[in-house]
Amino acid sequence: YPFDFVIGSIHLIHGQDPYYRGFFEGRSDEEAYHEAFQVTIENLKKIDSFDSLGHLDYVVRYGAHQAEEYSYRKYAEEIDEILKHLISHGLGFPNPHPDVIRRYKELGGEIVTIGADAHRPEHVAFDYEQAGEILAGCGFSYYAEFKGRKPVFRRIVP
Numbered sequence: 001y002p003f004d005f006v007i008g009s010i011h012l013i014h015g016q017d018p019y020y021r022g023f024f025e026g027r028s029d030e031e032a033y034h035e036a037f038q039v040t041i042e043n044l045k046k047i048d049s050f051d052s053l054g055h056l057d058y059v060v061r062y063g064a065h066q067a068e069e070y071s072y073r074k075y076a077e078e079i080d081e082i083l084k085h086l087i088s089h090g091l092g093f094p095n096p097h098p099d100v101i102r103r104y105k106e107l108g109g110e111i112v113t114i115g116a117d118a119h120r121p122e123h124v125a126f127d128y129e130q131a132g133e134i135l136a137g138c139g140f141s142y143y144a145e146f147k148g149r150k151p152v153f154r155r156i157v158p
Contacts, residue, residue: 008043098137
């Protein structure tokens with residue numbers, strides 16, 4: 001089908017969804033986060049038929065301590081490998097913490113998309129007014145929209 005944009009979203013870690021508490025049983029948040037990033041790397045090496053990676057830090061949403069156990073620096077080795085893979089394949093940017101967005105830019109990443117991951121109508125375009133500020137603060141002047149699976153760059157308006 002001639003889609004304009006395809007997101008590669010990773011929700012399952014070895015067949016388990018972190019949304020369900022059972023995923024975290026018997027492991028710390030840190031162990032779960034490392035495992036999720038490793039599985040992301042494995043998946044990226046197998047499949048590249050998408051335009052942007054979604055949910056890089058999906059697992060963090062459901063950890064017992066969430067952001068308290070998560071930072072770019074703590075998982076830099078895995079995150080850098082993911083970002084370098086995306087950049088080398090001309091793929092779009094994952095949607096994580098601003099520190100990761102900055103690192104993506106530092107590594108040479110240029111394709112960044114904006115999305116709300118809305119699961120309810122009231123969440124469509126949620127906080128979009130902040131997206132430009134975040135991206136500009138991370139060094140981006142443009143974001144990408146896709147048409148026919150090709151990026152079309154739009155200037156970020158302050």
